[in-house]
Amino acid sequence: MMRRGFDIYPGAQTPNGGHGTACVRRGKFPPAIGRRKTCKNRVKQHEEGIGRMSIELKKLILERSTGVVMSAMIAVMVCVVGLTRPAMAQGPLRIEITDGVIEPLPFAIPDFQAENTEAGEYARSIARVVAADLVGTGLFREIPADAFVSGITSFASPVAYADWKAINAQALITGAVSASGDSLNVKFRVYDVFSGQPLGEGLQFSGAISSWRRVAHKVADIVYSRITGESGYFDSRVVFVAESGPKNAKRKRLAIMDYDGANVQYLTDSSALVLAPRFSPTGDKILYTSYETGFPQVYVLDVATVGRQVLSQQQGTMTFAPRFSPDGRTIVYSLSMGGNTDIYAMDINGGNPRRLTSTPAIETAPSYSPDGSQIVFESDRSGSPQLYVMPAGGGEATRISFGQGQYGTPVWSPRGDLIAFTKQYGGRFHIGVMRTDGSEERLLTASFLDEGPTWAPNGRVIMFTRESQGATGAPSLYSVDISGRNLRRVVTEGAASDPAWSPLLK
Template sequence: MTLLRFLIAAILATAAFAQVTAPARAQDGPLRIEITEGVIEPLPFALPTFIAETPEAQSWAQRITDVVAADLTGTGLFRRIPSDAFVTQVTEFTPSVTYANWKAINAQALITGAVSVTGGQINVKFRLFDVFSEAPLGEGLQFGGTEQSWRRLAHKVSDAVYSRITGETGYFDSRVVFVSEQGPKNARQKRLAVMDYDGANVQYLTDSGSLVLAPRFSPTGDRVLYTSYETGFPQIYELNVGSVSRTQLPVPAESMTFAPRYAPDGRTIVFSAAINGNTDIYTLVPGAAPRQLTNAPSIETAPSYSPDGSQIVFESDRSGSPQLYVMPAGGGEPRRISFGEGRYGTPVWSPRGDLIAFTKQNAGRFHIGVMRTDGSEERLLTASFLDEGPTWAPNGRVIMFTRESAGAGGQPGLFSVDVSGRNLKQVPTPNAASDPAWSPLLP
């Protein structure tokens, strides 16, 4: 492992539940780890504008470079060095690097790339260099696609760079399904929409004719479960993202069904159903009748599978207030895992399997938090008038959620935060937005 990769890997490993370390350059020695007061010094990188190897590639090269820069700096772990600080300019895509010129501006990583366009097809290639070690960080890679997919090509470059430096999977080439909202609070119109993780390329999947809630991606990212009030009370539908066709889940018509989520196998669906005045958790496998997993005179809802499919975390008020419980995926006696002050809800298991994200309400404030799967090491990442509904990035590093502002004119929006509680920022959307759900990495 190179020193550059070691530094970022150490930061990521310690950021969530320990004092954070930061890379810094010593006056007379190599890069080293320094303990700071919970602040990470972003790693400086140089990213010259990608070379346009064909005349048609000029504008694409600039746009792709800009997206790569935004992806990396948006993590809070990286800082781009302005091009006017460069000692030398990159004018061709070659494997040779004059490392002294990049060390002179304190660059720790250098990314070079090139773009060509032929017959409407874009080809993007890049190289990553560890300036301190004076060596390439991995082999050069290239990606190809249509002009319409240029942003995905940029995200793929970012994912590869991020992965090589951090040792973790990236999350940039992914999408988010959410509820787009318009109108006053007492007459809010809602429809499903999907976008790139950074808010670009918004597409609408439903109209605003009926209330929709809680969309959830399938493990393959090609389908979405959601709750609709089209019939007058909540029912679960499955929507094919590519064809935008939908079907209603085969559950008893007289039941109210909501809070759906896929199992890791992509076939089994877990959900809540209110039948005869009692709300419990059920599963549904294609071709079979729904199976009841809980049977208590309390409200059981918001189920979420562990990544290996062996357990389900859910919300229940069986103890007198909403708390978090974990049970075997096939049902059985649940164990309570939340014991702090306040009310807990909307638990979601991390893709890594080590953490559970949740919404917490306490002392008039809402929080997004994380805890270990046994309930230990609870950590609150946010606090506001109303934060709710966390969803994990594919690599388990970032959480997106809904934040609503106070007052009669308050509007919901989407925000993201690092699992360490750093880098809180709003995700741009055309209108008010809520209920985000992150997809897996796109194929």
């Protein structure tokens, strides 16, 4: 069912009659949009190379899954259903994200087993973070522990499926934690309760105790991945601008946090205005705009050392709206000179600047396609701000936005299928998505001021800035999924704006 024009979903979470199904095809997003038809063995994709800075996470397969289970998952695409649909209850555990989940999938996650005394607090905390990650997607609903018929007394013991079926837990996640010295080991399994089988292999991660939240996020990413067939996004970070002070004298500084708001670290002080940070493709560098010299200029900051370096300082120019190319070698940005703003690109070291647009119009907010071949950007060359796509080296641009209103801050999805944008129309701001040719525009949010979308690493969730109006108005971070559901505030200590999501951490 192809749709033209656009629909407004202001964070709507419309219930749909309570059929108990976790997967209702609503036709809002046709299956053609990047849906994976197969459920690959993701475990293999993840097996190596999980390590970053001081954190070492190892994944070991506890047992091999039977070929039967995996091939069944590949072959059948069946929605997860509740007790009210017994005919389908034997199908594999599966959520189709693109369908817009109406009824979240019920799961149970008993506290993980502490295998030694040192692991005690982590056994519970890790399970809590996994649960929060899953519930936060809007796709899952946790069954509270006080509803459990039986608990898990040993990670190795067989699961009493009937007890979990009785409380309608579609998925069961069990785990065990051991700790010694500075390191932590977490084993876990996912069960498809109604099929009475494990869902994929049992796995274990080991890492530093200080990285226990990352371990939990990795567990949640795998659970999410096994049930949805999509890669996860929980083991990721968000860089943003932390704001303080009154609206007319705001202090801004760069901050970085886990995607869920935990572990906030400040990267700059508030002595200079900073705007719109962006991660490098590997997540170790951040581009941003700072008024450190009194004039806005693009800087690059090393996340590990917090060292920063100005990238472009040409007298009489301002540079802003920077973004990395997908290979991390090029930076595309806006440069204003003599009142005219165009898009330029330069090498990562600041060398070899080249002009990509040359019109008297405002051209800004460039974003690369994931293959690096094209750039989507905002231009008012037609008289009002609209979205255009051009080759990455510059050249003829094709307008892709044709709806009413003004469009800005386009961002190409990491999957390549959609472009998220800010739209101003009828005195309201919206976050929306459209296909890369501009078709099937859909607005996901509406408020006094929503702007600056950034994609989750899996291209299924968008974070953005929402600012309240008036003298005491302040910005906060929000997230919404691409069906316009599950609008949530991302809790930050104070006011926050300009989020940028990192890639999935390694």
